[in-house]
Amino acid sequence: MKKSRVVLKIIISVAIPAILALVFFAGQRPTAYYPVPLLKSTCPPGFKLNANNECIARNLYSQYATTNKAGVGGLKSALPEIRDGFSPQQIDLGRYLFFDPILSVDQTISCASCHDPNKGFSDGLAVSRGIDGHKLKRAAPSLYNVGYLKKLFWDGRASTLEEQMLEPLFSQVEMGNTPENLLSTVNEVDNYKKLFAEAFPNKPMDEPILLKEITKTIAAFQSTLVSLNSKYDQYAHGYDQALNKNEIEGLNIFRSFVARCAECHTPPLFTNQQFAVIGTPEPEGLPLDPGAEIPFDDKSLRGAFKVPSLRNIALTAPYMHSGRFKTLRETVQFYTDGRGHAVPEDENLLIHWHIWEPNLTDYEMDRLVDFLKTLTDESFKPEIPEVLPSGLKVST
Amino acid sequence: MKKKSPFIRIITAVVLIGTGIFLGKSFFGQKNIGTVPIPSSLKHRNVRLANDSVQAVYEQEFSGKIIEVKNGSSIQNAVKEANPGDLIRVYPGTYSENVYIDKDNISLQGVVINGEWPTLDGQKEINDAFLYSGNGILIENFKIIHYKGNGIMGQAGNNFTIRNNWIIDTGVYGIFPQYGKNGLVAHNVLSKIADAAIYIGMCDNVDVLHNEVFDNVAGIEIENSRHCLVENNYAHNNTGGLLAFVTPGLPIKTTFDVIFRNNFVVNNNHENFGAPGSTVSGIPSGTGILIMAADDVIVENNIITGNNNTGITIVDLATGAPKANDPNSEGNPDRVVILDNIMFENGNDPTGEIKAIMLTQMDTHGPDIFAYGGGSGSTIRDRNKYRTFGLENYGIAQISDTQDIPTMRTPAPVPPRSVSKEELGELTYYGVCAGCHAFGTRLIGPPTEILQAIHQDNPQGIVDYITAPKNLREDYPEMPPQDYLSEEAKMAVAEYILSLKH
Structure with missing residues (x-):
């Protein structure tokens, strides 16, 4: 038997099942395959990736005993519990959404418009401005260390980040959107469909992007805005x-x-x-x-x-x-x-x-x-994306 | 009689004066007294009381060097110089300073010589005499006067000992450990404090023993704290003698498991001079013991006499502090236990609400024990001994004494959280280094694997570099020195970086 025949046999015997497998799996999950992962697979600074693909907060305050759950005390006191355990992909997708004006009804403002990383995650204004220049009632709070907070808004009316962000998203004077409009615009962006599939690997393929997934990823990103190295x-x-x-x-x-x-x-x-x-x-x-x-x-x-x-x-x-x-x-x-x-x-x-x-x-x-x-400490200030999945310009 | 010559007269006078000065100096002058440092681990205070097992500082032996501070120098400078385990001995003199201790296991000990105390005098200009945040702090034998804020304030220091101090008019509080676990406040004498003389705030496992508190708004206050023993104290002529409180609006929400035992709570009839708006400004003059919203408080074997409003007042928050509101603070005093106490001559001149309520009972006197508002499960051992109001729902106490509880302190000092070297390395890497370095990608500094390649098997190389970085790479910005990290953390993180796999 000639050498070339052997090679050919091997190639054929490998190639045919491979092609069959490819066709089979491609038929099963026609949109699940993307050549390049677009989301980071590493945690932001201040977080360690564990075996379950979760980012867990690690910092020098973790070395102190927790004497009270409130996380209050003196110089060497432990912090309160932080929201952590999000995946690197969810955190990174949240970062894109945070800076993307697609979230507002007229696509002019993003979360970062009032929570600008270059202004300490606030906006330098006495009271913030919403769509069409609406003057709001209160100042935008900094988001640094917001993952540790149990009450949100100046008046404490929300207790989770997910609950909190619904208000600016859907307030007629802030981002002016509606849940229906937000979901339909985001679901029209192919890039976001791919990225959400990557950030939520168990998501059924035919399922559109859900509001709770949007809020979860933004919360994941916000929880990583840590400033503890002053x-x-x-x-x-x-x-x-x-x-x-x-x-x-x-x-x-x-x-x-x-x-x-x-x-x-x-x-x-x-x-x-x-x-x-x-x-x-x-x-x-x-x-x-x-x-x-x-x-x-x-x-x-x-x-x-x-x-x-x-x-x-x-x-x-x-x-x-x-x-x-x-x-x-x-x-x-x-x-x-x-x-x-x-x-x-x-x-x-x-x-x-x-x-x-x-x-x-x-x-x-x-x-x-x-x-x-x-x-003051901005050593873990996140990177502002240069390109957004929506193709819109980053707005801060 | 022959007249002495003037020369001899002068000589005699000089000799006499000289003898006088010599004798005067040797009788009244500064003696060179050898003083013995009291060992930090003084175990028995009342040696003749067989069951007095007050361990001041447990096994923590005084291990370091002795730093002496003499009149004219600064206690703070000694603290700066001190390392954990050191004893700072302060000699008589006046020290007008604010001493802050942000280190662990420092002992500060006044040396009293011939009745002369080392005195911290705030001159009504300095805020606090002692501020500490370290664990294992001992402060003893100081006279502290005329500060604006506190005599001694602790923030989150565990295993503290504050004893034998003489504190007069130091502003808002005399002794105020806050957020501390396991502490002893003993044998202090405090007066003229505008809020609480001894204020145990948001603490756990504290014994307050053998103190004298008088002429204050509040004598001893246990507030939003758990597991406290208040024993053998003499509280007299305060507005209120002994208090167990829940103050709403604080991050720690509860007070429970408090014993008031063997105290003298006598003639607490001082007018209230608390600051407007403060919680204690609402305490009526003539209050012996006040239990507000605190749970599981036991009142046992106290002598409670001559308090003009009431001997013991037990109220809920709605009654006692109606203005404050906090849905997370449960406002009822539950399961209060009144055991045997000596009570008489209380309520001779009631004021305010208690006077009004007693008048509805056709009584111009306040009661020995007054309970008002919510709360359940409270009991009393022998109600017939006392004149009471509002104790209809109190059952009979299920215990007769608390002799099996000699202390509320923890059986051993609260250990510092021990982190292994590897964990310290990990915390430092993710908490500090990760801002600029990551595996596999370039952030601000070179990727971690490049650091590994440079310093292979040489953690000391990393330690040296991060302590004093030299800019080796033109394509990277200069690294700021990380010299603020402890030597231990630097080596731990260096080893951690070299051990990282991905």
């Missing part, structure tokens, strides 16, 4: 020289029981995630924002807002729920100007007991600002 963190983990003399003085004023900042802005997240009525003034001419009173139907929460995290606070001016204060210094000043000094006369708010008259000196307030600036 100068403050270096100090907290034991490096004395991370903070200079002024900054340490600021830290001591921050946590002292005179200023009492740390009582509500509790490390390590710099929020205790509770409501507080502190009585900040609204911008000129605007009525008092009733805050958590409305969603909780509770008069005692009139004017109450969720204590915001102070991480990356230096990047997210102006401050307070309606951006009344332009600088950190002005904001700090508010707390020493007297309990309830800015409350309208016809209001009787139940001001939080920690709001009092600490009589901080100018020197002390300057040091507090020095300290607040040490909470």
